[in-house]
Amino acid sequence: MNDPTTGDPQVHLTEIDVDLDIQEILLAASQHDIPKLRRLCRTQSSLPDAANVKDPETGYSPLHAAIAACEPDEDEQANGTNSSSAPGENEQLNSGVETVRFLLQEGAIWNDLDNNNETPGCLARRIGAPELYELIVDAGVRAEMLLNRLDEYQALSEDEDEDEDEEEGGAGEQPDDATAPELVQASTEQPAESESTGPTNPEVSNQTYLSSTLSINNNRILDSDQNGVMMRWESDIMLKSAKALLPRPGLKVLNIGHGMGIVDSFFQDQSPAEHHIIEAHPSVLADMKSKGWDSKSGVTIHEGRWQDILPALVGEGVTFDAIYYDTFAESYADFRDFFSEQVIGLLEQDGKWGFFNGMGADRQISYDVYQKVAEMDLFEAGFDVEWEEIPVPKLEGEWEGVRRAYWVVENYRLPLCRFMD
Numbered sequence: 001m002n003d004p005t006t007g008d009p010q011v012h013l014t015e016i017d018v019d020l021d022i023q024e025i026l027l028a029a030s031q032h033d034i035p036k037l038r039r040l041c042r043t044q045s046s047l048p049d050a051a052n053v054k055d056p057e058t059g060y061s062p063l064h065a066a067i068a069a070c071e072p073d074e075d076e077q078a079n080g081t082n083s084s085s086a087p088g089e090n091e092q093l094n095s096g097v098e099t100v101r102f103l104l105q106e107g108a109i110w111n112d113l114d115n116n117n118e119t120p121g122c123l124a125r126r127i128g129a130p131e132l133y134e135l136i137v138d139a140g141v142r143a144e145m146l147l148n149r150l151d152e153y154q155a156l157s158e159d160e161d162e163d164e165d166e167e168e169g170g171a172g173e174q175p176d177d178a179t180a181p182e183l184v185q186a187s188t189e190q191p192a193e194s195e196s197t198g199p200t201n202p203e204v205s206n207q208t209y210l211s212s213t214l215s216i217n218n219n220r221i222l223d224s225d226q227n228g229v230m231m232r233w234e235s236d237i238m239l240k241s242a243k244a245l246l247p248r249p250g251l252k253v254l255n256i257g258h259g260m261g262i263v264d265s266f267f268q269d270q271s272p273a274e275h276h277i278i279e280a281h282p283s284v285l286a287d288m289k290s291k292g293w294d295s296k297s298g299v300t301i302h303e304g305r306w307q308d309i310l311p312a313l314v315g316e317g318v319t320f321d322a323i324y325y326d327t328f329a330e331s332y333a334d335f336r337d338f339f340s341e342q343v344i345g346l347l348e349q350d351g352k353w354g355f356f357n358g359m360g361a362d363r364q365i366s367y368d369v370y371q372k373v374a375e376m377d378l379f380e381a382g383f384d385v386e387w388e389e390i391p392v393p394k395l396e397g398e399w400e401g402v403r404r405a406y407w408v409v410e411n412y413r414l415p416l417c418r419f420m421d
């Protein structure tokens with residue numbers, strides 16, 4: 001549309017103004033010019049969310065720009081001098097830290113992706129700036145904790161609404177996953193990080209998964225959308241988890257999620273006195289029976305979802321020396337319910353429990369954020385957790401025919417949880 005008085009293309013002029021504003025903000029961020037950023041963030045009328053503008057070519061946000069400016073010179077990298085040994089680089093890093101702090105206070109999104117599929121934290125890690133990386137991780141933890149709390153309140157108010165509906169005789173059916181937050185996914189104001197995932201697989205709801213057709217072989221279990229439910233490469237993790245949880249014969253163990261039976265076989269090798277297994281998928285149940293699990297001595301199979309089975313076990317006063325949790329298509333909220341509501345009634349006072357720690361494992365920063373989130377929630381629920389790092393072998397060939405590589409990070413962090421003293 002043209003300006004009626006001058007005949008100029010009005011819309012284009014506005015677009016150019018916005019473009020210039022974006023470039024000005026990104027430039028100020030890359031120059032670590034906080035006074036200018038403050039002015040642009042707080043007074044810029046054409047850009048209401050100045051801390052989250054994006055460069056159309058690179059996809060950089062102001063956080064990306066501020067961090068990228070801290071990348072050491074190529075010459076210095078080639079000479080082997082790093083940022084902490086060069087005074088100019090140190091200054092640059094310090095002003096970068098201040099700028100990143102300022103942008104986060106202004107509401108900058110911690111996990112926005114650039115066109116290189118990197119979050120600001122990924123960029124900080126790649127250029128070797130741990131100070132900046134930690135700032136972003138902490139921002140991620142704060143955001144995720146807040147989102148999880150908001151989801152709790154939303155779930156609570158939905159429950160109240162449902163109760164009211166029921167009282168009025170018109171119960172509204174909620175889809176199974178209505179209250180499930182997606183893990184390491186940003187808030188409604190924040191664009192979600194592309195592929196980050198829940199503890200197991202957030203793209204499928206538990207209900208959908210449990211009624212889907214599985215393909216089960218000796219190497220993997222896939223659901224009907226080719227999502228990897230369980231894969232043989234996880235065997236070493238299962239072995240180390242089983243040994244850490246069940247160090248000697250004669251103990252009582254509960255495993256939730258049988259899958260390929262890998263961890264259950266390692267539990268059997270430890271000759272437990274009692275071995276309870278909860279499994280909800282009919283095909284997995286059929287497969288485990290065909291392999292004779294229902295006639296192994298000391299083994300009790302509970303058919304159904306842990307959500308339905310555990311309250312009855314707690315009611316009967318059954319307790320275990322060790323508990324392991326590895327399900328599929330459940331949200332972080334499910335997992336938190338599990339340890340804060342159920343483990344407390346099922347674990348012996350000196351018992352140990354663990355879980356498959358795959359939260360956010362498709363991106364290092366998500367993995368680091370969710371380790372801290374889980375640690376804080378575990379602490380709140382009364383558990384101490386120790387982490388053991390286990391290197392994961394290269395998995396390049398593993399993902400053929402699998403919808404999504406759900407494991408990318410180099411080291412698995414094996415959790416071992418106990419009641420706090």
Ligand SMILES: C[S@@+](CC[C@H](N)C(=O)[O-])C[C@H]1O[C@@H](n2cnc3c(N)ncnc32)[C@H](O)[C@@H]1O
Binds near residue numbers: 206279330
């Ligand atoms: C990742 S596999 C477990 C792999 C197992 N740790 C192993 O070593 O082979 C997850 C299992 O949890 C089961 N599952 C998913 N949701 C469940 C629920 N709510 N209750 C019980 N089992 C569930 C799935 O059917 C699947 O067999």
